[in-house]
Amino acid sequence: MSIELNADVGEGAGADAELLALVERANIACGWHAGDGAQMRAALQACRQLGVAAGAHPSFPDRAGFGRTPMQRAPQDVEADLIAQIAGLQALAAREGVRLAHVKPHGALYNQAARDAALADAVARAVRAVDPGLALVGLAGSELLAAARRHGLQPLAEAFADRAYAPDGSLLPRGQPGAVLHDTKAVLTQVRELVLHQRVHSTAGWLPLQADTLCLHGDGPAALELARALRAQWPRRPSA
Structure with a gap:
């Protein structure tokens, strides 16, 4: 397993270089919530050297709020925003000899597109416009994955190793106590349930949940420690 x-x-x-040695897939910030060209290039180079699948991590235009500020933007504007971000990273990746594998929206965009079909369609249209071979990563059971299927993209269902869940399968808002799991034992327990039993414990009990990929937030203070603990129990796939 x-x-x-x-x-x-x-x-x-x-801690990107150390973290990338422990994962199979990387979501690279495209500059609109964090990062810059030099950081994108460094991440792409590390992905190439370590055999990690590189993907774009586009967001709302929100550097001040780290992409976590909810926004109401017209779907056509979101589509244009994402085309600019994904295509920009793709051009840089081509110069580094890397082919992008996927797109995963960031922060508020990710969470809003999980619930809003029109917004999810805008995301999927943008991905398809840049490269229909790119997979679209979204919250398991969300509108984002449904949009991927509607637009002929490969959907990748995502669960979170270090986030708590609400009863409807959404992520508990970060402002609520316990929304982010910092305790290594709690993270290991959540991952074990996801992998072995395809379920996660929400604030109201167990939820069935099947995922293709598990996210560990790279900006967390304990990210590297948690990744090492997970890899001690679940070794990195040799094919990555």
């Missing part, structure tokens, strides 16, 4: 770990990188957290 194995798991695929993904991590958000290129956000200035400082």
Whole structure:
């Protein structure tokens, strides 16, 4: 039994190289919530050297709020925003000899597109416009995955190793107590249930949940420690 770990990188957290050695998939910030060209290039180079699948991590235009500020933007504007971000990273990746594998929206965009079909369609249209071969990563059971299927993209269902869940399967808002799991034992327990039993414990009991990839937030202070603990129990896939 194995798991695929993904991590958000290129956000200035400082431990990207060490973290990328422990995951199979990387979501690289495209500069609109964090990061810059140099950080994107460094992440792409590390992905190439370590055999990690590289992907774009686009967001709302929100550097001040780290992409976590909810926004109401017209779907056509979101589509244009994402095309600019994904295509920009793709051009840089081509110069580094890397082919992008996927797109995972960031922060508020990710969470809003999980519930809003029109917004999810805008995301999927943008991905398809840049490269229909890119997979679209979204919250398991969300509108984002449904949009991926509607637009002929490969959907990758995601669960979170270090986030708590609400009863409807959404992520508990970060402002609520316990929304982010910092305790290594709690993270290991959540991952074990996800991998072995395809379920997660929400604030109201167990929820069935099947995922293709598990996210570990790269900007968390304990990200590297948690990744090492997970890899001690679930070794990195040799094919990565």
